Amino acid sequence: MNFVNRKSQVITLAAEKALKLSIIKENYWFLDDIRDNFYYGMHLYAATQDDNISISSDKQDAKKLAERMLFHSIKLQEQNKQSNHVGHWPLSLHPKPELAKPNTLPIEFFSSLLLHFYEDYKDTLSPDLKNLIKASLTAIYNSELRLRKPDEFSHHETKIFVMQLMYGQYFQNQEMINKGYDHINTVLEHVREYGLREYGSLPWLWHWIQSLDFARDYMKDESIKQTLTNLLDFMWKERTTFYMKGAWVGAHSRGLEHDIPSDENTLLDYIQFGDFPTPVSITRLEGAGFLSYQAPESIINIGVNRTVPVEVKKEIKLAFDEENNHYDSLHHYVYITSAYAIGGLWERTEEYLNEQHRWDISLPVGNQDSINQLYFFHPGEGNQEGDERHQSAQCEVLYHKNVVCALYQNLQASDHPYIIGYLPKGDWIAKDRAIYGETGDTYIAIHLQQPYNITEMEDRFVVKSDGDNNSVVVEVIDKQEASRLLIYDVNEFRKQVESRKSSNDDLSLIYKTIDNEKLELASTRDAEKIYRRINDQSIDFENYML
Template sequence: MSYIARQNEIMLRIAAAAQQLPVLSSGLWFHHDIRDNFYYASYLFAAAENQQGQVSIGSAAAKQTAEAVLLAVLNLQDKEQGSATYGHWPLNLGADPREAAPNPLPVELMGSLMAYFVNRYGSRLSMPLQEAFASALKHVYQSRFYLQTNVFGHHDAKYTSAKLIFGQLFDDSALLEDGARNLKRTLAHIRSQGMSEYNSLPWFWHWVQAFTCAWQLINDRSIKQELADMLDFLWLERASFYLKGAFVGAHCRAQRHDIPLDSNVLHDYVQFGDFALPAVMPRTEYAGFLFYEASSGTRSIAMNRTEPAEVKKRIAKQAEAGASTLHSYAYITNDYAAGGMWERSSEFDNEQHRWDISLPLSKQAGVNQAYFFHPSDLNAKEDPRHQTGHSEVLFYRNTIMALYSIPNGTLDRICGILPPIEWLQEPGMLLGRSKQVYFVVYSMQPCELERESDRVSVSSSGQHNGVVIEVIGAEEAQLRGLNGFEAFASAARSRKPEWSAVDSLNVRYITGDHVELMLDMDGNGGAERNINGQAVDFTQYTI
């Protein structure tokens, strides 16, 4: 299936869903986020215009509905030039969208996507809608929302894209040149410093969408080439952490629908197409419209994992407390990936997802990530993303070790999330298997399991605690002489880790090699990490 066919599949799926939605008295489908109205209406209009909207009300009625929703969206823009929110739209619309306060977020990406939509479909819009779009885009341009200090984050990616798009659209050469300078600076920065918003969803896709939108619209050849260079960098970054729809390793942040199940996958689906399009699409945005084809080499890195790969990256972070350096590690095979961030970092809304073991996306329901954490709040059951810094880790190929030294007065429990495969619980260990992979999870303290429809939740109490997780592909195990799951389980039982919490908190484990993780009992003295008696030095990673 070509990428065009996959885009059409997304377009038709979303258009069909839009046609089933009741139009509210406001003239919109959704009041939770104005952007979803724009996205769904764009897809419905495109499907109807292309006569691909295979629904009972027909393409003419579908176009009429889409145009009405688009017009309702445009009418909510702040058009008062003296207003502090001039050119903006509200975000969450509440009970009465006309009373919702404008917000700086919707215009960042939606403004540029509106320019793309008009460029592609403008001549086929009704005259009232053409005029409404022309007016809205002029207000966006005149608002100057994009004139911000560049700190090389996802907001800046959208500001830079907007400068290029609106500079060209309104024949503003100074703005276009400013955008071109920002583009060069941003690309140079992430090439030399890494992406400080490492593997963050949905922010990473905002980078991709913003620059793809600009690339598809910009006429200037030199700027277009610089945009292509930017997109080549971004897709290589994505491919490096890609496993059949999964975004493996550590994440700066993620929405709830991406932890512990990768769900923001539409751009991956269009680019790679090596997994089934999921039934639920929580972030539609413009994956069905925008596309930049990654190079054959980049696609090969993502899709041809015949041999295990280690991905090691150094990332520069800027924060109010000062600059710091983080080090990311991932071990990726065709059947699983393991890894994360060596350092704990306080990210936006405490959302650093420090490590996990990821499985490829499957047609079967259920989470595809396995990880443990010390929760920072009591809501871990409903939202297992927020964790404290009371842990230290060791990553070694297909093995992850984590120790938890939890201070007095703090919740003395760690939580775990496991995929809903077959699990066997034995004293001090869990054995898991699917057709493709085998797991062993060792725990320092006893565990309680709760089997749910889409996951297995684990809870383990104790001020001093730890886990060791090893995963191996079933075929890989056979090559190592472990002929089947029972042979794997027998070997796992024979080499349980050695735990200690006397002078220091430590764990020793043999996984072909000898790995050891140690930290002070109070958790304040840092960690020692050894492999075969040699100290681990991850500080030598490159960008």
């Protein structure tokens, strides 16, 4: 199965889902987010125009349905040139779509996606829809986005600079093209110098990649196209560096519900890499089926077909003063094998909506009946009962190859005097303050300082451990390595782990790994000073690179 075939599979999956959706308020599938009406309408339309794609509906009927959805969604755009919101759409359509107020988000991504879609299908669109899209493109061109300059170097801005390039070319405005090109060059220079501040944020990375992909496909100037290619390659290298069979390994600056505790936002991964089972459901569609850029093999091979374990040590320089983050740089560590990956960010950072996901163990994407991540955390601001996200700052970490250690202190002073853990489905053995398991191609040992209870749910196990102070150590080994150590089942693994000397208390833990390496993580009682040592050597970040 190649890139083009996998793209067709995604378009078909999206089209079939669209055909099953119910119409709401006469003309829409979705009211919570107008963008989903566009995404599914465009993919359904694309399926009707591809002779190599078969769908369960008559294609003419499906085309009419897609055009109806797109027409009524586009009509909600503000097209009055005198309006301060010209070019913008609402986001939520509740309670009445025709009364919904403009929002700044939809235009950012729609601008490139809509022009890309129009250029691909303008010869087959109905006259009414074609004319409405042309009017919509003009409204976007007249929006304030044409004036935006680099400031934050974020995914938001990059989508806007892509719009400046594409709409400058479409409307034959060379000055606008030049500004967009200058801005994209500035963004490329910035990420090369500082790294990607939006670390591990899959929704945002996909917006970078998709908008750049559409612009690269559309622009005629070879210098501009090459710059877009360079920036795309940077983003795909970022993705593949933290990639393992559909999983995004390590920390996330923003982890959404479809990212944690299971990697579900995988359509673009599947199209580009194709080394995990074909997705059977969609949690986030966007413009996945319109991806056109195939990353070079040299980049793809960083993350695909790993034959030996790899340590990734990546630095992210902070370019601006951040009110709640007093660091010059952030440091991201992951250890990736063919069967699992382990790691995270050394620093706690305050992120948007408190959605930092600090560390985890990732397994390959595959089993739809189980989550594919294992992690523990102390609930923080924004956390609700049963919420797998929104962690507190009360955690200190130590990462080394196949082991992660975490200290949690002074929890009684918070609203959540406990830690929570999520484990994939598997064969788990509960012992006193320890859990041993076999899941996928791995054996896993978990040690807790405090007693715990464990509950089996439909797609996971949930661990809860109370106590003012707590600690967790997780060690993972793949079955191939285990067999070399004459370990052939989880009980033999448990005995091997229990034979090692380890200790923990309220302020410190010491752990001997399966390779007989000594890990130490300790804190002063006020948590002002943290001590991290591997084989009696303090941690430093000298070999962390951009």
